[in-house]
Amino acid sequence: MTEVPTIEEIRIALLQQDRAARLGWTAAHADAVAAAAAGDLHADARGFYRTGRHGGRGRAVARARIRALAAAGFLTIDGPTVTPTDDGRDALAAWTAYPPAPADVEADELTPLYRGREATRRAREWHDSMAQREAEIQARFAETVARAEANAAAEAERRAARDETGHRYATVWDAIHADRSEDFPGDDGTVTTYVGVAPGFDVEETGPAVSVPTARPHAVPARRTARRALPRKHVARRRPRAAVPAHRPAVRPHAVRRGRPPRSASTR
Numbered sequence: 303m304t305e306v307p308t309i310e311e312i313r314i315a316l317l318q319q320d321r322a323a324r325l326g327w328t329a330a331h332a333d334a335v336a337a338a339a340a341g342d343l344h345a346d347a348r349g350f351y352r353t354g355r356h357g358g359r360g361r362a363v364a365r366a367r368i369r370a371l372a373a374a375g376f377l378t379i380d381g382p383t384v385t386p387t388d389d390g391r392d393a394l395a396a397w398t399a400y401p402p403a404p405a406d407v408e409a410d411e412l413t414p415l416y417r418g419r420e421a422t423r424r425a426r427e428w429h430d431s432m433a434q435r436e437a438e439i440q441a442r443f444a445e446t447v448a449r450a451e452a453n454a455a456a457e458a459e460r461r462a463a464r465d466e467t468g469h470r471y472a473t474v475w476d477a478i479h480a481d482r483s484e485d486f487p488g489d490d491g492t493v494t495t496y497v498g499v500a501p502g503f504d505v506e507e508t509g510p511a512v513s514v515p516t517a518r519p520h521a522v523p524a525r526r527t528a529r530r531a532l533p534r535k536h537v538a539r540r541r542p543r544a545a546v547p548a549h550r551p552a553v554r555p556h557a558v559r560r561g562r563p564p565r566s567a568s569t570r
Contacts, residue, residue, distance in 0.1 A: 318396040324416045329404045334363055335394050338377055338386045345382040374412040375420030389418040
């Protein structure tokens with residue numbers, strides 16, 4: 303009777319299958335991690351990585367391959383010693399238990415182990431950076447809002463101070479659209495700008511109104527009618543010429559129909 307796997311065993315098997323499929327390793331990557339797990343991978347005095355025990359000359363291993371595995375969190379380099387990490391051991395176990403199809407091309411950068419320690423560390427670091435970035439954006443937004451409110455308050459104070467000093471406005475537009483409530487003392491209806499009294503408004507209610515010169519209407523020119531051109535009598539009219547073909551045929555068609563030999567144009 304076969305033993306039925308437990309739910310935990312099924313979960314671990316599915317996780318290993320996912321991890322093995324997501325590794326993206328070649329056979330050389332698996333061999334390097336296996337050599338490091340067996341203690342057969344080290345760096346010699348010249349900095350080249352080789353398999354075999356310390357002091358022996360084994361098979362050379364590409365330096366870029368070891369660095370890519372170390373950057374993804376599968377190996378740890380401590381001087382001449384190269385050892386696998388916990389993610390490296392778990393990845394090697396998943397590769398051995400459920401060997402996927404090896405990658406055709408050796409990638410320069412490898413992805414960390416799926417749901418491994420390195421992947422969790424990177425995800426946590428990314429979330430922390432995003433939280434910090436969001437806090438910086440919120441602080442910058444609050445600073446911008448505070449600056450806008452300060453500018454609005456300063457503008458309101460400037461307008462209030464300007465209104466208290468004789469209702470002087472920068473432009474006629476500001477004077478026309480100004481507030482005409484009872485809060486302005488001494489408002490006699492006079493609109494004064496930096497260039498003087500605005501035209502079109504009374505200086506005093508009882509005094510004469512300021513006369514504004516009106517523009518004289520432009521004289522509309524009379525509509526010119528086009529004259530009909532009269533024919534010139536002293537120019538003699540020429541008769542139209544008949545159309546002449548570009549070339550005259552050398553053979554007369556009626557002569558051909560009668561069966562007579564055609565005559566050339568020179569024997570006519």
